[in-house]
Amino acid sequence: MFEKTSSTLANDDPMSEVLAPDKLLQRCQDMYTSFNSATTTPDAHADEKLLAWKILNADDCTFIRQVFYGLYRYKKLINVLITAFFHSKSGEVQRSDVNMYMVFTYISLLRLRELTFYPYRRLILCQEPQKMVVFLSFVFNEENLNNLCKDEWLKLYDVEFVEQIVADVLVWLPDIDELISHLEEKVYLNKKKEEEEANAWAAGGKGRATVARPFNITAPKPRVVPPEEPPQPPIRAKAPPPRKTGPTTEEQNIQQVKEQNREKMSAFYSDPKKQPFKLASDQRPTNIEKVREEVEAERAAELQFEGIAPRPAPAPTNAQVKLNSAAILREDALYKKKQEQEAKILQQYEQELRDASEFKEWQSTMLAMDEKERLEEVERRRIEMAASQQAAIDAKLKQVEDNKELVAAMRVEAAEAEEQLAAERAAQEDANRQKREKIVDDRQGIKVAQEKVTLERKVRADALIAEKAELARRMAEERALEHQRKQDLIRQLRAMENVPMAPTKEFDPTSTMEIGLLEEMSLAELKERMAVVKRKQKEEEEEKRNEIVDRKQQRENMLMEKAANISRIRDLGNTQAQMRRLKKEQVKEEVVAQQKVKREQGMLDLHERLQNKQEARKAEQARLAAEEKAIKFEQLRQAASASAVEETKFKELRKGQDRDLKVRQDRTQVLAAQYEKTKYKQETIRTTNIRNESKAKRDFIKDYDERIKQLTIAKEVAKKEELDYKTSLVEEEHTRVETMHTKGLHMSQRAVI
Template sequence: MAYYRKCIETVIEQLNKFKPEKDSPEQFLEAASAALQTLSPQKQAFILEVLSGCLEYRKLLAVVVDAFYVRAGRLCPRADYNLFEVICYLATFQLEELGFQLFCDIVRAQPVDKMHKFLGFFFNPLNLCSWIKDEWSLIYETAHVRENWIDPLMRWQPEVQELIHQLEEVMAIQPPLSKSKAKVTEPKEFNLTVPRPRAIPVPEPVPVVAKSKPIPRSTYQPPKERQLLEMTKRFNRWKAEELLLKANIEEMRCAVPRSRAEPLMQASKKKLQLQFMPRILKTPKLTFYKPNEVPVKLNTAAILREGSLYQRQVEKELQRVDKLVDGAGDFSEFLEWQKEMQAKDREEELAASACRRLQGKLSREEAILARQHLTQENKQKADQKKEEMAELKQQCAERRLQEERSMKELVEQVTEVQKNVKLAQMKLLKGRRQIVQEVIEESRELLQRTTQAAKEEQKERCELVSQLRALETQPVRKGKLVDLTQIPGYGLEGEMSVVELRERLALLKETQRREEEEKRDQIIQGKRARSQELQNMVEQISLCRAAMGRSAALRWEEKKARSAAPGTPSRDERVLELQRKIQEKVAERRRTQAAPKPVSAPGPARPKPWTKQTDLERIAGLALGVESENEPGELPGGLAGAAGLQEDLKILEIYLAVNCYASQRMSNQRM
């Protein structure tokens, strides 16, 4: 039994090495026979025969074993897959040659429970005569399967059933395996090397240094010369900006034209007069010209979109006029109601803005009170911190004294230990020197060996180079000349020479170029027509824009006039409540600040610093017509008087002309 067990184990081991994706059966069998040369000839022949049979009928055996794992052997491990294949092969193909007694010995040599399950599944008559026969018939012919494999297996049914019964008795006799508890791993400490105690250095004596002079304050303060330079830079910059502004505002004297006939004496007199003129001159009024509107280039989609928008507006206006002509009602009552509602909304907005402003004041007063409370709390906390810091300093001083005492004791102990360390260091140095000499000798021997190996490799390389050069010097045959005008003569339809093919390709390119030019001309003509249409539409859009802009300007003037009218003071409950709260907070803040404080003597009023922005704002105000302190009484910019009414009438005339043109165009389209 042990003999057959070893044979079956070797077969299973070889089958585990076989990979059908990479290995071929013939090469695998040759490699296996070479590996089994050490075994006896009888054992080697048996193993190779079973191994070759399992590889040859692998598909048939896989059908049975796969079905066994799915149906009966779900709990069996996958590692026994090749064991079941070998038993299936012996039962199907080698049972008559081996004999039933030898087959029983092989089966008994394997695990009893596994063999009982597999043989009971495989030799079941229902399985053999039904699906096993059908599956094998898909691979081989049905008659061959029935005569050579199924019928012999059915003849061996009584003996095999008796063998299965014996295996079942053996399983019943064997005691069940006691489930012993698995040993728990006991953790052990790591066998680590104990670190050496760190050597404590001997403290060096603290040298007594003479008391140094304190650092002068001038090192941390910038020098006065730098401050003076910065002040002069600022003054010079301010002076230059003032001169630049004066030159820009006043007219240059060199730009005044002078007649050629004027004598030089008069010019010299004028120069003298200009020199003695007073410094304060009346600056002439500046004239500012509004820049023209920058034209915006629109794309095609924007032009068409805007044109359709204006067209829809014109259609709506025409529909409204038609309804009025037919007798539709007027919207005067609705407009009056709308104005009343808008006035109410404005009053609510004014009340809301007043509430927001008062809420801001209230939050400011609350913030001032909170800041005062916070400063008082911070003072109390600072006093507590100072007391705690004093206690901590005293504790630190005591700890330093204790540490100094312990350090002195350690220094005395270390000095005693260092006396014995010097002898050990001398011995260690001697041992290290001997080791270094041995290593040097070994390295010399290795260098000699490597040099010899390098010389041999160099000789081999030289020989290979000489062989390659000899091969390069051999004559090379020249290639065959090609005639481009010759037809190959392969017998294909439309066969031609290379020259003819090139000519035909050139003609084809010429025709393609002509077609492209014709298409390009057509596209250019279409684009020109499209651009003309867009240009006409842009002209219409510009007219409509002018009319709409004028109407918007009129509406804005009306809104500005309404907003300039004085409004009635709001008496909203929210506003009154917020004012009352603000008065209470102000009174509370004044009570907290009742303690008198030392007031410094008032100094002379500093002049307001000059900035370039103030002059620019003044100039911009003059340009826009805004009232200022220097020039009161100027009118604000905008429309005023009869000139504004005339411009309004012109815009209305343009708008009516556009409407008439649009209505004519729509009537033409309907026709």
Template sequence: MVKMVSHGKHIAIIVQQLNKFNPENQDMEDFLNESAKLLQTLNVTEEKFVLDTLAGCIEYKSLLDVVVNAFFVRDGKYCLISERNLYIAICYLATFQLEELGLQQFSRIVKSLDTAKMQKFLRFFFNALYLNTWIKDEWSKFYDSPYVKENWIDPLLRWQPKVQRLIEQLTDKLNNRTTTVKTSRVTQPEEFNLTVPKPRAIPVPLPIRTLVKSLPVPPSTYKPPKEKKQLEKNRTKNYRKAQAPLLKAAANQFKCVTRKPEKEEDTDDTMESKPAIQAQKIQSKIDNIPIKLNAAAILREGALYQRKMEQELKRVENLLQGARDPSEFLEWQKQMRGKDLEEQLAEIECRRLQGKLSYEEAVLAHRNVVQENKKKADLMREEKAELMHQYAEKRLQEQKEMRELVEQVVEGHKNAKQAKIKLQKYKQQIVQEVCEENRELLRQALEEEEEKLRKRYELIQQIRAIASLPSLRHKFVDLTETGGHGLICEMSIVELRERLALLREAQKAAEEEKRDQIIHEKQAKEQLLLEKLDQISMFRAELGRAAALKQEEKKRKSQPGERLMKDERILNLQKKIVEKTMERKKQAGLLKITPQKSSIAWRKDSLEWNRWKELEESRERQVKILQHGLMARETAQKTAAFEAARRTPTAHVLHSEVK
């Protein structure tokens, strides 16, 4: 039996080490070795207990996880996940170490921990129903069922009544802790022992004073003063005096002179005629703006006119030489197109038949493929059945091997401690051998480094000795001599300079020649552009003359009728305007009675009317003169163009092109 003093301390160490263990990155043996180094402060018995418990918790982790996971799901819903390793350690001690520890030692370990947690876990774990049902079934998944029942379940069931007493003790302890409540003495209130106050004395009444009788209010207080009434009378009187001249001034207002609406309309007409004349002048200026041509536009237009001339000349030459009738060629072309069409139709029909044939072949091939697939499917089913039979046999063989392996593992667990000790000694031996080899390698490396340093030192001494020898620092150079390398193309520096000078002169001459060539090309291009401009101006003049002739002929035909129509239209409009004005005046005379004017006012109106009439007539004369001048200038230009076109022999050709 193991005797320990501080049970809670050892369990805390076990839980702490289990929290540090990571099965993915650490090996169990290395972890136990590290833990043994940390537990050197404990004595041999305590260290052995802690290490055995750690090894068992790690080795049987899968079995212990079954119980602890179920505990957290059912009874330990409100327990902390961080205390999981605590329950694993208690479960391991109860399952595997209870026989060795004994109930008394196990009770001390349990009582040294939290009473509520241990009571809840032990009540869950030592439940006979759970042990016989799902715990047994879950553990049987890892080990054989008879082995589980014989080695683990039956011992737990034997210890269950005794552990039940321990659970009852823990329960009583919890109940006593909760029921023992300190009863404090209730304070009883008592009355204060106060002195009784003396009764107050009745005060002596104060004497009542007699008031002096006041005078009555005078009647003038509630009456308005006479001065106020007098002021109101004066105010109304002054208001009436001021209102009389105001009414008189409003009745006799100033009379303003106003123009007649007829004259205003006339002035508006004259003012509207000014923008029309200005618009005509601006339009004539815009039409005469010259367009500047660049080199590309000049060449493009020249090529266009040149192409037109060539086409016209070619057409004339063909006509002079006699063109043939293309009817025979068209007939032959029609026949050939018919033949091509027949060939195309035959080709289409052939393709259609080929498509039909390929369709039939595809149907047959599909049926053959379906039959082959059926045969392959039958073969695959047979192979599958055979493979399933082989797999079943293999599975049975694997199960047998697994059982044998489990038995071997169980036997190996018994000798695990001895194997661990042997393995530890073997590792220590390997470490010693490796350390000796490292020392030997370090010694050899040091010797090699010393040899290298010695050789370097000797080499440095030789270099310094060579450097200390005197040397000639001045070297005489002859620029006329070659390098003496034995090459055919060798030359001295003087010859090289001469050749470079010759090359520079040749380069300058080439540049001058290139510059002269560019200047000549530029001049030739400018001359070509000037010639093209002359040609374009000539063509434009000819085209303008032809267009002017055509326009003049059109105007000759249409001008008299238009003028008559224009004149008749204007006269009709003027007549209508006069009639409308007369009607308006008559209506105004009937609706409105005009006041009688004095002779002076009548003369003034008549003079003003005459002046406005003269202004209108002068404006009309100016407009007519301007229109006549513009028309005369246009006719003069057109006649000049017509005469120039008649003089030139090519005018008729251009005129035909314009048409």
């Protein structure tokens, strides 16, 4: 992967068919920007593009593929940093370079350890130094990563993954600082060199100096001030039509016609001759329904048949899942932790003779009791909620009645307000009439006012033109003075150029400075020693590579041993689990058998109790029948009238109705009290929740504002430091120019002398 690519980037052989770093990065950007997930897959897109570009080097293909896959996979992570980067450095970067920054973000955050620093440095140096200075100073900054990116990354990935990314980036800070210093030197020295070349060309160049000429621009014609339009008359809305209540005239007419038609039809069908014809056979008793039920029962019996029994489902396979290194280490650590816990329990039992099984049994019993109490509490609350619901319905009905009364009162108030509004409208009409008369009088003086305003505007325009002419004259004088000052400066610089320079001495790479230092050496000796140090460094890298290979082999052997141990422990655990399952099934069967015996005994007891109750009910019915027979006989004997019997029955029914009404009234009062109590609890809970949510929201807003304030202060401090730095650079440049100017004057004076 990236290890091969790093070797490719480090290869300086001109005959190797590899892409240059800048072309390699451009291919990565083109690969990512041309991908459309709705039409193709990443693999197919990569194969198609590499074939179209005719890239034959395997390392280049691997590098482009890995960068493209990484950009597609970690798109959200990269977008977080890119968004923060463009927000913080909006005045120093261009939006068109977003794809280049995305590629460098992926390599810097996730692949820099594999790529190593030297190939990464080559990729950086092939780009524009100004862009890379801004990017590297932002990405390799611990404060930016923690404050601007880490919070958003934690919403997408695990804490360990995010912390690992930040730690990997901060490892390269010393090397990156040197690279940033090198790039800054390039940026600022290039600007300085360009300024020096421009000054030298202006001082001793062969071309003629450009003479500034004013633009031949036609003077604009004075614009005609448009006349002001007269004010529009006020728009008066029509009064709304009077409000009518009740049905409309059309609805009343329709209802009247319906009543007339209904009376006509009633009068028409009141005549016995107009009654509809009915067959006497339809009124006779028939058994067609019974016959239909018998036929349907026969058809249903024909449909009852024994179906084909389905095949049993196949048994699941016992194939084991292949474990990777992380799963092996995790499961091995879990088994070790369990073994340590078991050893600790045995050690405590040996030393302190303490067994926690009784406590755990008591704990499980108490938990079961708590669960039972919880279920009872839930049932009680359910009953209370039902009662509260009924009370809420009653309260709603009461509220509806109150609303009706309130609506009636509001209608009365609306009628009074309408009368008052009519009076105000009449007063407003009188005031409008007076205003209209006043406006008609004022319109007669509009023309005079317009002429006066036009004259004033013309005077102001003439004054403005004169002021602009004076300002242009002053600017021309200032430009002439500035041009004269520049010509003087150019003459001085040319005088400095004409001063003869001192002769230079050729440099000998085999000679030394001969100033008496202990480590004094020539440039040739220094290069030789550097070659020796590089060979030694290469040997150390080879030794370190061998050590890494040995450690990998040892790790693989260790993982193999742990995987075998895990397999053995799993087999043992499966055997024990099967034994526990069998034991649990036996216990379950015993419990089911005991419950069956208890259920049968309960059924017998219930049947016996029901039988006794049935016999007692029959005896009571026989006694009541005898008493009723005796009462009837007594009533007949006493020749009680039918009216007296009916009156007695009505009284009994009246008493029963009164008792039922009293019971329902008591039940309603109890339910209403329960509803009020439950409603009060619900309102208290709702108020508490709203208060807690409001407090949490205020705390969140306060923290967010504080954080934004801190970020704003930090940004202002950074901008101030950058402004101070640029100001110091400008001051140094001015000082240098003044120094050179002073030296040039001195040298010109000496030359004149």
